Amino acid sequence: MPEATIDKFKLQELLRRHPADMAEIISALKEEEAIELVRRLYERQAAAPLGEMDPEEAARLLSQLDREEAIRILSHMDPDDAADLLAELPKETMCDILSRLEPRKAKTLQTLLSYPPDTAAGLMSPEVLALPAHLRAREAITYIRRKAEEMETVYYAYVVDEENRLLGVLSLRDLVLATLDKPISEIMNPDVVVLPPDMDVEEVARLFDKYNFLALPVVDKDRKLLGIVTVDDVMDVMRKEATEDLLRVGGIPAGEDLPLDPPLASVRRRLPWLMGLVILNLSVAGLVSRFESTIAELAFVAALMPLIADMSGNAAAQALTVVIRGMALGLVGWRDLPRVLWKELWVGVLAGLGLGAQIGVIATLLWHKPFFGLVAGAALAGTTVGACLTGGAIPFLFKRMRLDPAMMSGPVATTIGDLIGISLFLVLATAFRAYLT
Numbered sequence: 001m002p003e004a005t006i007d008k009f010k011l012q013e014l015l016r017r018h019p020a021d022m023a024e025i026i027s028a029l030k031e032e033e034a035i036e037l038v039r040r041l042y043e044r045q046a047a048a049p050l051g052e053m054d055p056e057e058a059a060r061l062l063s064q065l066d067r068e069e070a071i072r073i074l075s076h077m078d079p080d081d082a083a084d085l086l087a088e089l090p091k092e093t094m095c096d097i098l099s100r101l102e103p104r105k106a107k108t109l110q111t112l113l114s115y116p117p118d119t120a121a122g123l124m125s126p127e128v129l130a131l132p133a134h135l136r137a138r139e140a141i142t143y144i145r146r147k148a149e150e151m152e153t154v155y156y157a158y159v160v161d162e163e164n165r166l167l168g169v170l171s172l173r174d175l176v177l178a179t180l181d182k183p184i185s186e187i188m189n190p191d192v193v194v195l196p197p198d199m200d201v202e203e204v205a206r207l208f209d210k211y212n213f214l215a216l217p218v219v220d221k222d223r224k225l226l227g228i229v230t231v232d233d234v235m236d237v238m239r240k241e242a243t244e245d246l247l248r249v250g251g252i253p254a255g256e257d258l259p260l261d262p263p264l265a266s267v268r269r270r271l272p273w274l275m276g277l278v279i280l281n282l283s284v285a286g287l288v289s290r291f292e293s294t295i296a297e298l299a300f301v302a303a304l305m306p307l308i309a310d311m312s313g314n315a316a317a318q319a320l321t322v323v324i325r326g327m328a329l330g331l332v333g334w335r336d337l338p339r340v341l342w343k344e345l346w347v348g349v350l351a352g353l354g355l356g357a358q359i360g361v362i363a364t365l366l367w368h369k370p371f372f373g374l375v376a377g378a379a380l381a382g383t384t385v386g387a388c389l390t391g392g393a394i395p396f397l398f399k400r401m402r403l404d405p406a407m408m409s410g411p412v413a414t415t416i417g418d419l420i421g422i423s424l425f426l427v428l429a430t431a432f433r434a435y436l437t
Contacts (some may be wrong), residue, residue, distance in 0.1 A: 003351030019048035026061070027053060035064045038073075046073050051081035059088035071100050079105075080125040080233065082110035096390050098253075109376030120204050121197035123237065124218045124227035129157045131184060133167055138180040140170070155214040158225055159188045164227075164254060166217060166225045168192060194219045201237045206330050208234045223361045284309075284418050291426040298436055300367050304376055305422055310354065312383040312421030316413040319391025327395060337396045341389060371435045375428045383421035390416045 014022060014037075022041075026034045026049055038046045038061055050058040050073065062085065074097065086094045086109060094113075098106045108126055115121035129147060140157070148154055157170040168188030178187045193211065195204060195218045207216065208231055218226045287305040288295070288305075295302050306358050323340060332340060360377025364370050381427045391413045399408050429436065 003019055015045060017428065019426070020052045021263060023052035023210045025056065031061070031064075033062055038062075039065065039069065045393060047076035049309050050085065051077050054083075055084040056072070056088045058085050063089060063093060067096070067100070071097055075101060075105055079108050079112060079127060080123070083109050083115075087113060087117065090426050101323070115197060118201050120195040120199040120201070120218050120225060120229055121324070123201055123204065124179065124195075124229045125233075126227040128217065128228045129154055130160045130164065130224060131170065132158050133159050135184050136180070137175055137178045137182050137184060137187065140175060140184050141180075144172075144175075155228075155230065157230075158192075158217055159184055160225055164225055165223045166192060166194065166219050167423060192217065194222075194223075202328070203330075204229060205234050205238050209238075221410060245347075281415055281418075284422060287419060287423055288426070291430060294430045294433060295427060298433065300369075300372070301319055301426070301436075304363065305425065307359070308376075308380055308383060308421040308425045309418040311380060312387040312413040312417035315348070315387035316391035316417035319347070319388045320395055320410065320413045321391075323392055323395045325400065334396060334400060337393070340392050340396070344388040345385065345394035348385035352381035352384035357382055369436060371432065375432055375436070379421070379425035379428050382393035382424050383417070386424070387413075387417040387422040390420070 014025065017025075026037055029037060038050070041049070043201030050062065053061075062073065067075070074085070077085070086097065089097070092124070098110060101109070112122070112126065129144065131143060135143060144154070144157060154172070157172065157175070158166055159168045159170055160166055167185070168190040168193045170184055170188045176185070193207065193213070193216060195216050197218055197220060204216075207213065213231065213299075215228045215230045217228050220226055253354050297402075323332065326340075356377035356379075359375040359380045362373075363376040367373075394413045394416075
């Protein structure tokens with residue numbers, strides 16, 4: 001959204017917008033204008049859009065407000081959003097705010113903050129609609145009506161015993177259609193898919209994607225109901241994880257890099273990785289230097305070296321992208337490595353034959369040396385096979401070494417592909433030098 005100013009939006013018009021639209025407007029303002037707008041919205045009206053914003057950005061705005069203003073706004077935010085925001089504040093500020101909040105709210109937030117953010121419990125909302133098992137349908141409907149206004153979302157109701165242990169899930173549709181005197185213990189579904197508190201958020205996202213849930217309960221080892229994870233929270237996680245993986249594949253591991261970030265901030269994220277790649281790519285330069293006599297005698301060989309290297313890197317990148325995506329979706333694991341490599345071997349052979357034939361014909365026509373066309377074609381075909389196998393194997397190896405495949409695989413696979421391509425091409429050219437002059 002283009003840069004906005006407060007004057008462009010009448011406050012009453014702004015208040016009629018969806019909180020997500022309000023959050024977008026606030027984000028588009030200069031910081032001092034955004035702070036002023038949050039002050040004008042204040043309390044309940046500011047809580048919803050701040051909850052829609054990136055927690056780091058929302059925390060930066062909240063920290064600029066008067067402490068009492070900040071506390072009032074936080075007290076009206078949904079607990080999971082408030083906890084995410086507090087986690088971005090300096091520890092002293094967070095502790096001060098918690099000490100001033102209403103005790104029950106503070107205890108809830110402290111509990112949420114105690115969970116690792118990349119787990120189901122760190123993602124959950126404690127606002128869950130729990131119904132005592134002894135209720136009948138009529139009583140349950142009355143109970144839900146009374147509690148609904150306090151809930152962030154009401155997708156399902158969960159049936160619990162006297163000790164808050166989860167017994168089953170109750171579809172609101174089934175409840176409405178049931179006979180009013182029927183016990184909810186006879187309406188509920190006892191087969192509930194549950195999330196342990198320490199389940200990784202990526203695994204949580206896979207469950208939602210596989211079964212199309214709107215919400216899932218989080219229970220402890222005694223099956224006591226702790227809260228729920230909703231589909232909107234999972235979508236945020238999936239977007240964030242996809243962004244991080246994309247940035248890591250591009251060699252930007254140190255946090256999100258946005259198009260309009262200050263240049264120095266982007267340089268700090270990118271430069272260390274680029275400097276490391278310089279060292280890695282010195283191996284390619286060292287390889288080329290060992291074949292200086294061949295290159296000096298057959299200058300036309302040098303003309304195809306960038307193409308061979310580039311195509312090998314492309315083939316490796318395609319293979320590793322497919323494998324990393326499969327890992328992210330839980331489609332492949334270490335036991336699938338042989339099958340993946342067998343598949344990539346055949347992809348490399350078939351694609352290599354096509355690419356080798358193409359470059360062989362082109363090299364023959366350009367340099368009028370049929371044998372050079374054969375050498376170039378053989379080199380590119382062999383390179384494609386090696387690059388596909390490399391791209392298929394490296395993510396598994398890094399995963400096995402407990403390293404991030406998304407961050408490490410791309411540059412390493414590309415460099416290995418360059419080494420395979422250039423070395424094979426130069427070795428063949430040197431071996432058949434007499435036929436190429």
